[in-house]
Amino acid sequence: MSTAPLLEVRNLCVEFPSRRGTLRALNDVSFSIGAGEVLGVVGESGAGKSLTGASIIGLLEPPGRVASGEILLAGRRIDNLSDDEMRRVRGREIGAVFQDPLTSLNPLYTVGHQLAETIVTHLPMTWAQARNRAVELLASTGIPAARERIDHYPHQFSGGMRQRVVIALALAAEPKLIVADEPTTALDVSIQAQIIELLKKLCREHGASVMLITHDMGVIAETADRVAVMYAGRVVEIGPVSQVIHHPAHPYSAGLMGSIPTLDRHVQRLVQIDGSMPRLTAIPPGCAFNPRCSQRMERCTRERPELLPAGPTQAACWLHDQEVTA
């Protein structure tokens, strides 16, 4: 990636004001996605991965707000746009696929209407042209008899088919970036494989970059180029996908990978990270992972590590502090 990245997130902080003070749900998150690249974002519930996605699409639920930091899409800041301006970016430049395909579609309109509406809103086309394009899009997502199915309502589709419609909808206006938040979590394994395959194929064809948010490492391993591991509102490790999976540099990533049962090795016991992720109200000082970390040093409880180079990846861990180890 010699050119400037398509999406750049710099020091993003998201806060939720509450009665007991302000909760910082995302704390200094920085990463970038290159053109045509698939970035996986993994982490456990509450790590802030969905929140990162929502901030990029500009759909943070109030009272949550971007407190500081910048989000740049193709060099242009999009975090401070007005609602009207953001509405033009959303759909046109950033497409979104969410976990539950039923709630992403309006049950009162046919899928054709919803597709054509998106196309007409963002592209200079007439309704008739948009409808033809909608049929093409539906067909390209592998929905059989697209010309007939286009006049059906969302409830007439199965879960897997609905997710195909949502993907068609996300791609309708040829966006440069797709934010896919747990796109396969609600689906059965056999359908999940089809949807992942489809998302990969279509994004390659359309040259779109993807931010793929999921807790399923298998999906990431098969789909992503790079992966960011999140913990307690921060990116703790980011790097090439095979590196992070096979040679994780951060103790949390290592624990996470070891705790996943896989088919190709027999272990009596899974690696276990004791304890659980801290609540937002009680994030420990220093490195947020330090109370659960087996390699904790005195420094970890005082100073918060930034992302440091750790071989091919970057890890936010003092174990990789060159000045000390050198």
Add this chain to the structure above:
Amino acid sequence: MSEKPIVLDPTSDDVAAVVADPTVVRATDAPAPADHGPIGTAAVAHPLVRVEDAARWFDVSPPWLERVLARRPRIDLRAVDGVSFDIARGETFALVGESGCGKSTVARMLVGLYGLTRGTILFDGQPLENMNKPGGRDIRRRLQMIFQDPYASLNPRWRVGRIIAEPLLTHTKMTPGERVARVSELLKQVGLDPADQQRYPHQFSGGQRQRISIARALAVQPDLLVCDEPTSALDVSVQAQVLNLMKDLQRSLGLTYVFISHNLAVVHHVADRVAVMYLGRIVEVAPRDALFERPRHPYTRMLLEAIPDMHGEGRARTRVAGEVPNPLNPPSGCTFHPRCPHANDRCRVEPPKSIVAGLNVVACHGVEEGRLD
């Protein structure tokens, strides 16, 4: 209950034919004969649980009057339609399949939450229905269940101590003091603090709640724990904690598990034997390694192909086509035939019988005829 006299489904002939007369076994308390028929038994000599041609249909017809006026027939959803398997003492028997295949219905049948439309379930040689007869309460004690959702399966208005002590109240004559002591012991066993008795479920995380569910199930020292997706609501690192705990408890208490999951990687980790279900039937039963290394049924192969694997980057996978059909109107013959790349005319009309193929027991014409290796 409904007025229906249950007419045996003619398609069950094939199953009944292979199982050597189930009614004979019911009459006696003696252990069943060792070579008892091929379906899923895979040489279990004195099983803790023997399920024979068990079926559970649900009446999903419109109300009676509407049905009569519109001259519509009754509609039965055959959630489970003739499954047979044995579970040996001390083993972990896993049931896998996609949503709607009937695996949770089997779980509920095993603990007596659903009655049987057809067939029998023998628990330690006794029919499961005996649990409703005088003196049958001991069967209930020996069968306990863990549910998927640790948020819905604990009463939010009860303190944890009362939740865990409830089965003790039902099944034992312990004094209140003894119960508190037992609850403390159980909490320690599942890795929680005895002081947690005083707290309410909402004060615990998902993984801790699942530990409370396990403690409750273990309170009355059961033999069999039926676990319906016990970790699918949990994050992976918490899932690892719970799976490790379950393994430790099995070793120290000699428990038998029925483990139901849609996650094949988890099943691979915990199971000794695995049954794969599709549309209310078992299509393949095999010891864990035989199933994962040499799956025979095309559906099992498809499922294994479909799992995204952490170590399979860039792997060319065979495309999986189609979706699970509507169980109200299942395909004729082998219900998998519309999605099966090897289906022929026989598969479209004749439901396959279970046959032994190596270590696997598989219901597939292709395997039987030697068309599939």
